[in-house]
Amino acid sequence: MDFKKAFDSVDQEITWVTLGSYGVDHKLTDLLRDINGTSQAAVRVDGEIGQWFITNRGTRQGDPISPTVFIADLERAMDKSKERESGISVHGTRINYLRFADDVDLLEESATELEYSLKILSEEAKNTDFT
Numbered sequence: 001m002d003f004k005k006a007f008d009s010v011d012q013e014i015t016w017v018t019l020g021s022y023g024v025d026h027k028l029t030d031l032l033r034d035i036n037g038t039s040q041a042a043v044r045v046d047g048e049i050g051q052w053f054i055t056n057r058g059t060r061q062g063d064p065i066s067p068t069v070f071i072a073d074l075e076r077a078m079d080k081s082k083e084r085e086s087g088i089s090v091h092g093t094r095i096n097y098l099r100f101a102d103d104v105d106l107l108e109e110s111a112t113e114l115e116y117s118l119k120i121l122s123e124e125a126k127n128t129d130f131t
Helices: 012-021 026-037 066-083 111-127
Strands: 088-090 093-095 097-100 103-106
Touching (some): 012 026, 012 066
Antiparallel strands (some): 097 103
16 A cells, blocks of 8 residues: 555544544644644645645655654554564564555455455545544
């Protein structure tokens, strides 16, 4: 699964709740909320810039903390898949997914299990508001 588009669409309010659930200090969360709350964007078409608007979805492009914040959201979506005894066994260790940035590779012994894992991840991604 590729969550590339989700990087720009996750609901920031869910992000703040997710960070809090992982024990991130509320002062840092409040600071990130303030920084993101004042972010504005505009659409440029053929060199012409449209009206500016406040953004409340996605992460700030080019912000060095944005990938880490996004990974926290993705981690929350992945939590359900970690609860199951699934995946493949590698030297006695169960591995049910591989992740790099916004890419997730699900690993299962059978197509049926893979389909089930994909369904769970898809549902959790919707709950996290990766639209």
